[in-house]
Amino acid sequence: MFLVRNSFVLILMFLLIGCNGIQENETGYLTKEQVLKENPKADYFELNDKVYVTGIDWIEGVKLTKGEVIGEIKDGMASELSVGTQIIAPRERRDILIV
Template sequence: MNSNRFLLLIAISLLWLVGCSNQDIKVHTTEKPDAAEILKLDSNADIFQWGDSIYQTGIDWVDELKLEEKEHIGEIEFKASKPEDFKNGAANKLPIGAEIYSVKDHDDILIVKFENEVKRYLASSEG
């Protein structure tokens, strides 16, 4: 009987200590990187913006994947020479008219075709 009271007293004490804690909880949110952030890390990065995400090529593990095109989703419409010029459909190195394709089983990868060349681009994720 005494051990039950002792356990109850400990449980109530722990609840009181936890409930009366004066700690602030901080929540950090992250956003997808924009063109300026990507180009700050690598000024020579080959990027384009599509669906409010920045896509970058030259990523070894993406180039090694076996990918299958899903469908044609658009094309590059603008050249962006400065980070602030980026908007959906803009690229810094791809030519205007380069065709963009979605990929089966990989929502974060796009394939771009132009002038008999094929490149794979990975969406830059939050970080």
């Protein structure tokens, strides 16, 4: 079991609620277009019709343990991550992913 440390992984979290009046889609999540409208330089990736982004301040203090690999970044899925980067679900939460 590995304890995930902030300096070793990039933790991403999807936006649950629209910011500044942006409305989420029918699943309750923002679309890539909505994320980019709010922040054109957003570091994001898409998985299972959900958009995950970096830069969520409170995540820095969350201790997570690596769980199962649930996917990998493919061409066109991410703004900054390399193709082939593994996507890992932590054991403690399902609203945060580790890459």
